[in-house]
Amino acid sequence: MSWFKKDPLQIIPFDTYGTNEHLYLKGRALEDEDIDLDKKDWFSLLLNSWKRFETDEIRNSPLVISLPNQEIIKSSTDAEGYYLLDKSSDNLKHHIDDEGWLEYYVSYKSNSKKRQIQLNNKFKGKMLIPRQNTSFGVISDIDDTILHTGVTSRLKWRVVVNTLFKTPHKRKALEGSAEFYHLLHNGKTNLEANPIFYVSNSPWNLYRYLAFFLKNNNFPKGPILLRDFRTPFDRTPKMELAHKYHEIFNILKTYPNLNFILIGDCGEKDAYIYLDVVKEFPNRIAAIYLRAVEHSKRMKRISTLFEDYNEVPVLIVENGEQALLHARNHGFIA
Template sequence: MRLFKKDPLQVIVFQSYGTASHLYVRGRALEDESIDLEGKHPIKLLINAYKRFETDEVINATLLLKLPNGQIFETVTDDEGYFLLDVKVDGLDALANEEGWLSFEVAFKDFTNKRIIQLENRFPGEMLIPCIDQGSATKAVSFGVASDIDDTILHTGLVSTLKWRVIYNTFLKRASKRSPLEGAAEFYHLLHRGKTGEEANPIFYVSHSPWNMYRYLEFFLKKNNFPKGPILLREFGKFLNRKKTQEKPQKQHEILNILKTYPELKLILIGDSGEHDADIYLEIAELHPDRILAIYLRSVKHKKKMLRVKGLYENYKTTPVLLVDSSKQAMEHARENGFVSETLI
């Protein structure tokens, strides 16, 4: 009889994005720590937070990805349990639904160490293929949205003194009790449906948070009825070393990669005025002035930061920039500029 029972194995497949000929899937193989996203007791919440960051990775494991048409691809997890499948495959759009989502399954291959595997070793995943080509059978796309999460759609408290509110919200507040900013979900649905009300404009959720927070954020977005979209985070090591490197922020890399992946797609950028969104978005807009339709920045309760952001955009006229106190202001601007349907507001 073993003194300590090993946890079952699982694969967390991150919602990703690709094209009709490019299969791009990321995820992570971990031991299942049974994190309860609905846990209520403070001690339980702290334990769950600890489990999110103290992960037991399944390294060097061969995984199989199976498409609906029976095609199978192999990938191997790295020394942190992450995997990336990046291959050219024709005809992927024919396998997607009308919103552009391609569903598939991931499984462990030949795992022979007698470990229990969750979900009968069939882990669901999805990849978004936006319908840029109007001739496709899927819903049309007019533009995309790249949105921050923290203090843009989710009350976080990044501008609070000593970041105490961030710590409280992250470690002592369950996902089901986190508050979305008023009207945010409605605004994003309007953008998703576009001017005709029948579009499937992709929403990309881009955050500086580590991948350890993926399921927490996925749960929050789903529970608060935000449109489904790829959630793009970063590895925990890069999160810890973010101030030691001179590289561009991960959020900036992700948005530039979206623009590169879809050369015909224009974007609306949404963020807040509290941290670095204003600087990142300005640089992206200057690099791609013909690709950025608008920049919406939520105001924060921090006078010095607001003055800095206003000064940053004071003489910038290339792309419409709006500092907003509410989702209603952003909705009205989007309506006036023909981004959303007038009849749905």
């Protein structure tokens, strides 16, 4: 028996988005550190927090991606274990479900790895293709927009405590946010499938943690778009645009005929980013919602920023009822 038995391999496909003719698939190949999100004791909590950031990537490994239209595509991971497939494809619209999700499978190339591989080397991923019955899309921040993290706290100490020392079971959604997002998802007719995109500056290491939180708090399913946790030794190319700009711009370019509602908070840079988005994509933003935070100086700054602004409807949200009333008055929800 080996005292240094290596962990089995896994692939974590991220929920992404695309179109009927274009694939955009992303995920990461890692050693399986056996992170159990259902464990709530303090030792497991600390151990899981350590495992999320002490990742063992499977670098430069050949992969095989299988699509439901019988297309087989060869891919590979990069120096940080990520795979990204960004290419044209055909006949995808015939394989999506009622909400617009396309399922695919990604595997390690046969015999490319001799180590144990979980789940028979077949890992299911999903890509969202918005259906025709959509009126608009929603792009939402996560931290302090729907999940209290404490980004306005001094030295961000609350972010550290909440992220590393609380299980996703104990993380509560901000009041009324899940209900509001479902109403937006269903639209004015209550029969729509308006896509929700969750864009956060949290690192990909927290993907499963945040996915668990969204599901556990009954948010509509949507692509979760996080950023690479870069270190001084990172060998992947750095993006030209900051993460949120890159993701929001890419979503708007992917769906040129769809307008969007932007949701964030008053805590950090969301307001300034969203104003830049309005300038870059005129007539594409239907409304901006910014959740109020407990920080008087930042609240005053954001209120002043929008004092005479009339390019698009903007609401600084003090409570859930305000958002519901505003959305109904603008014809977004039933």
